[in-house]
Amino acid sequence: MSEDRRRKRGPQARAARNDHALLEAARDVIAAEGAHASVSAIAARAGVGIGSLYRRYASKDALFQHLAVISLDQHLHAAEEGLEHDDPWDGLAHYVTSAISFGTAVLNPIAGTVDITDEMADKNTRSDRAVEELVRRAHDAGVLRPDVTAVDIALLIEQLSRSPLTEQLGYQGRADLNAAACNARSRIVAIALDGLRTGAPHALPGQPPGYELFTERWARPER
Amino acid sequence: MSEDRRRKRGPQARAARNDHALLEAARDVIAAEGAHASVSAIAARAGVGIGSLYRRYASKDALFQHLAVISLDQHLHAAEEGLEHDDPWDGLAHYVTSAISFGTAVLNPIAGTVDITDEMADKNTRSDRAVEELVRRAHDAGVLRPDVTAVDIALLIEQLSRSPLTEQLGYQGRADLNAAACNARSRIVAIALDGLRTGAPHALPGQPPGYELFTERWARPER
DNA sequence: ATAACCCGGAGCAATTCGCTCCGCAAACGC
């Protein structure tokens, strides 16, 4: 086990890697289970003991708080990156796919457990503004269907960010299933994006998924 | 409280209504929280005591089992109804919207807790076949984009069936929020359907949603 | 009024939770 952790030397490097793994694990588990996610599940998914978790974060709430700050940052960053694209559609699509891929999903589930600082509220406002600007640009360019609003897009992102349990199960030593889930999700996102867009459909990414993503215990006849 | 329950007379009528409310509540709560949903949450959402729940179902597992059977029936029924439409697109769209609206979402979360009878596996096979037929018809008619498979659609349905917590919160005496959530969801479904379809976008249903669906505690500046 | 019926929720044992604490292994100074 420690073999994997020694690619960079020193205890500090391992600590940093653990910290990152913890945040990512927390994001995934919360996206799948909501705010009820247990610390032991998060630690297990990160491949870390709960002791290590509590050395870095004073409490579960502190972890969630930190996660909320980070997610808010990522969200704002994705929106601003979108505005940097010259092409209005590319900008909007970049924002939507980014927001879905790192879990904007965590923000709403844990919104009740963290306390929102002024700085966080400010970032939230700024990203809302940026998204509205992205939408306006796309509307003006005629590439986004005119009856879709920024709120529609926000809700779509929230809906598509929630992980089905499949991904969680797939993680435990089943990298193949995890990859299949990523592929399937990217196709769904592409479908939704084409639903937002005016004009002809755009080719779907990846390979068509098979039935393996559905719970195996749910007996599906071989075909 | 009992005033509301006496629209139809007699204890049997009330019992039947309770039973229906229980199943619907279980469906909603599971769609929002997964298989970890607690019986007390289900009973509370149905507006009945836990005693009444346990008079009708021997255990939590029994309730889940019954719910799985019913959902499987509804799912198969929706697919077969879709095949009865003459228009291939209408048939597919009917299936997708139906499957999303009553929670096909419950099936996968609870697949591990129920035991699957031969009859259930058979129904599952039949609905898979029916969906594939729906997809084939739509492909042949050229109304469904050719790179979308039946599995893509199944995964899309699963993703869109999962309820955000908003709806759960909205339920508790906030009919307005619940209606807003339904409206917002129907728009998202319509967007996804347009992403599946070839040709020009189809008008979105309902009214553009506002930000009220996001957790209120997540401070959004009034605009 | 009496009997039959069903509903709701307090309360029980068991499980799960967030969290603390301590024994252990790896890196460092000598």
Place this chain on the structure above:
DNA sequence: GCGTTTGCGGAGCGAATTGCTCCGGGTTAT
């Protein structure tokens, strides 16, 4: 080489939550 330091993992604690039982109270029919 050996002690020191540092961070790790997980057994185990009390508290909270869980699935479930059981009984007092209210409603309907007679």
